[in-house]
Amino acid sequence: MPLALEQLWTGNPDSCHSFLLEIATRSVGTYPVATWFTIMLPYKYCWFYITFMVFLHYDLVFAQFPRQCTTQQALLSGECCPGLFPLQSPDPNDQCGSTLGRGQCAPITIDSHPHGPQYQLDGQDDREQWPIRYFNRACRCNGRFYGYNCGSCKPGWVGDNCDQQSVAVRRNILDLNQEERRRFIEAMDLAKNTIHPDFVVATRHFAEIIDPVQNTTNFENISIYDFFVWTHYYSVSKTFLGQGQGSAGGIDFSHEGPAFITWHRYHLIQLERDIQALLQNPSFALPYWNFAIGGNQCDICTDDLMGARSNFDSTLLSPNSVFSQWRVVCENVEDYESLGTICNNTRGSPIRRNPAGNTARPMVQRLPEPEDVALCLEVGLFDTPPFFSNSSESFRNTVEGHPSGQYDPIVRSLHNLAHLFLNGTGGQTHISPNDPMFVLLHTFTDAVFDEWLRRHNVDSSQYPLENAPIGHNRQYNMVPFWPPVTNNEMFVSAPENLGYAYEVQWPSQTLSITEMITIAVVSALVLVAIIFAGTSCIVSRRRRKNEAFQPLLAESYPRYAEDREENTQAV
Ligand SMILES: O=C(O)c1cc2cc(O)c(O)cc2[nH]1
Numbered sequence: 001m002p003l004a005l006e007q008l009w010t011g012n013p014d015s016c017h018s019f020l021l022e023i024a025t026r027s028v029g030t031y032p033v034a035t036w037f038t039i040m041l042p043y044k045y046c047w048f049y050i051t052f053m054v055f056l057h058y059d060l061v062f063a064q065f066p067r068q069c070t071t072q073q074a075l076l077s078g079e080c081c082p083g084l085f086p087l088q089s090p091d092p093n094d095q096c097g098s099t100l101g102r103g104q105c106a107p108i109t110i111d112s113h114p115h116g117p118q119y120q121l122d123g124q125d126d127r128e129q130w131p132i133r134y135f136n137r138a139c140r141c142n143g144r145f146y147g148y149n150c151g152s153c154k155p156g157w158v159g160d161n162c163d164q165q166s167v168a169v170r171r172n173i174l175d176l177n178q179e180e181r182r183r184f185i186e187a188m189d190l191a192k193n194t195i196h197p198d199f200v201v202a203t204r205h206f207a208e209i210i211d212p213v214q215n216t217t218n219f220e221n222i223s224i225y226d227f228f229v230w231t232h233y234y235s236v237s238k239t240f241l242g243q244g245q246g247s248a249g250g251i252d253f254s255h256e257g258p259a260f261i262t263w264h265r266y267h268l269i270q271l272e273r274d275i276q277a278l279l280q281n282p283s284f285a286l287p288y289w290n291f292a293i294g295g296n297q298c299d300i301c302t303d304d305l306m307g308a309r310s311n312f313d314s315t316l317l318s319p320n321s322v323f324s325q326w327r328v329v330c331e332n333v334e335d336y337e338s339l340g341t342i343c344n345n346t347r348g349s350p351i352r353r354n355p356a357g358n359t360a361r362p363m364v365q366r367l368p369e370p371e372d373v374a375l376c377l378e379v380g381l382f383d384t385p386p387f388f389s390n391s392s393e394s395f396r397n398t399v400e401g402h403p404s405g406q407y408d409p410i411v412r413s414l415h416n417l418a419h420l421f422l423n424g425t426g427g428q429t430h431i432s433p434n435d436p437m438f439v440l441l442h443t444f445t446d447a448v449f450d451e452w453l454r455r456h457n458v459d460s461s462q463y464p465l466e467n468a469p470i471g472h473n474r475q476y477n478m479v480p481f482w483p484p485v486t487n488n489e490m491f492v493s494a495p496e497n498l499g500y501a502y503e504v505q506w507p508s509q510t511l512s513i514t515e516m517i518t519i520a521v522v523s524a525l526v527l528v529a530i531i532f533a534g535t536s537c538i539v540s541r542r543r544r545k546n547e548a549f550q551p552l553l554a555e556s557y558p559r560y561a562e563d564r565e566e567n568t569q570a571v
Pocket residue numbers: 255401412416417419420426427428429430432433
């Protein structure tokens with residue numbers, strides 16, 4: 001249990017040392033010696049050391065959590081178990097809807113399997129073993145109840161008792177009529193400009209997260225859509241090594257590994273559910289963009305959809321599109337990586353988009369082809385060692401954007417190629433979701449995964465249990481989602497388990513070699529049988545015909561033979 005930080009603020013000398021003890025045990029491999037040494041110092045030096053340590057590096061970056069869990073009380077206790085009082089429960093002490101039988105506060109389980117060799121800084125990044133560095137107790141909901149306080153329903157279920165099924169249908173955005181297009185764009189713009197009702201984001205490092213002077217905590221409200229952008233940024237951000245030491249890569253909780261599929265799946269579900277709640281419409285569904293159309297034209301970059309190209313600046317959106325008024329968050333990546341600051345709700349530049357405009361890189365001036373999807377759907381294994389961007393014969397690596405077979409670091413296809421084709425905000429990993437095209441690009445990528453699941457009928461054993469890059473193991477709680485949700489929970493068929501389905505026509509399934517051989521053999525056998533049957537039919541008919549004039553009759557009836565002879569001569 002993370003030590004209660006409250007004791008520090010009460011100035012209790014023992015607590016400062018035990019706090020450092022807590023840090024020492026948590027900071028495996030970071031500052032154990034220095035921390036242990038300082039524990040021996042008189043209390044009055046303790047604060048200096050904590051500040052010094054945090055200033056030095058200790059990456060205690062807070063993430064995003066339910067508003068009720070960002071009070072001093074919650075932060076101090078390590079427990080995030082909000083209740084349903086007063087809206088859904090009459091009991092002010094309710095936790096997780098326990099008074100209504102919806103759930104209970106319980107310890108969080110974390111993945112303990114080894115991760116791959118890509119990340120070598122164990123102990124330095126607080127996203128490790130997510131979310132145990134911040135909270136080790138959260139709501140565990142019963143049955144079909146769901147959410148950070150068990151106040152909502154599992155995806156696919158609605159109603160006060162979560163006993164009514166609801167499946168949202170994700171359609172090709174080009175199939176939406178004008179009114180449906182208008183409503184979708186209006187919903188996205190409303191999400192961009194409505195404060196998230198439940199979640200806030202941290203704006204300071206650990207040492208300053210509680211402002212003792214103002215007696216407040218440093219978290220900020222953020223809009224529903226900007227929260228969607230922020231979670232993607234947080235999952236790809238590098239490990240801050242401390243002032244003057246910059247940041248280290250080799251860590252990405254949502255790309256270049258099996259979690260690419262499951263992480264982005266939950267990312268979309270979270271946005272779709274947030275907009276369903278915003279509109280009070282459980283059947284609202286995110287549409288998709290089939291980007292596997294080849295050529296160099298963005299067929300949905302029109303003003304009645306995702307925005308045409310501006311006539312004034314070919315890298316900006318037309319002023320006729322509402323998306324031209326959107327402003328980007330999380331774009332100060334140099335600051336984040338050098339100063340150790342973190343993205344907040346501050347908005348900056350307009351969306352930049354210049355489809356097929358990257359003349360320096362001809363390969364990304366064309367969209368993926370339909371057969372790229374057809375071939376991708378035929379790859380037999382979900383992922384293959386080393387479960388990274390150089391995995392071959394891996395469905396996940398193929399759909400993510402590295403063609404199956406021999407890895408070539410400069411070749412891009414499918415999802416990655418679609419990002420780079422946008423050639424602007426949508427092609428930079430830390431800010432790409434700022435361009436709403438990101439949503440449609442990823443719903444299509446998710447649709448391909450759902451079709452692959454259906455065709456290959458796999459179970460979770462195909463998802464790697466260990467040795468995937470950090471954050472990508474089967475049982476890992478995906479960073480930074482809350483309530484904790486594992487990759488494994490997203491490795492299921494969407495219509496039956498997650499409350500949405502795709503309306504899509506897939507390229508006809510090309511037959512496998514064995515299937516073709518089988519069909520050829522069977523058809524040859526059928527042909528032989530037909531010929532044989534035909535021949536024997538002809539033969540037997542001839543035989544019957546001949547038998548009708550056989551000597552047998554003549555023998556038994558000699559008169560008959562004479563008549564026949566006479567008749568023949570007469571003709
Ligand atoms: O260069 C790539 O392959 C590339 C860029 C990019 C941006 C993005 O937001 C992604 O999610 C993936 C990606 N890949």
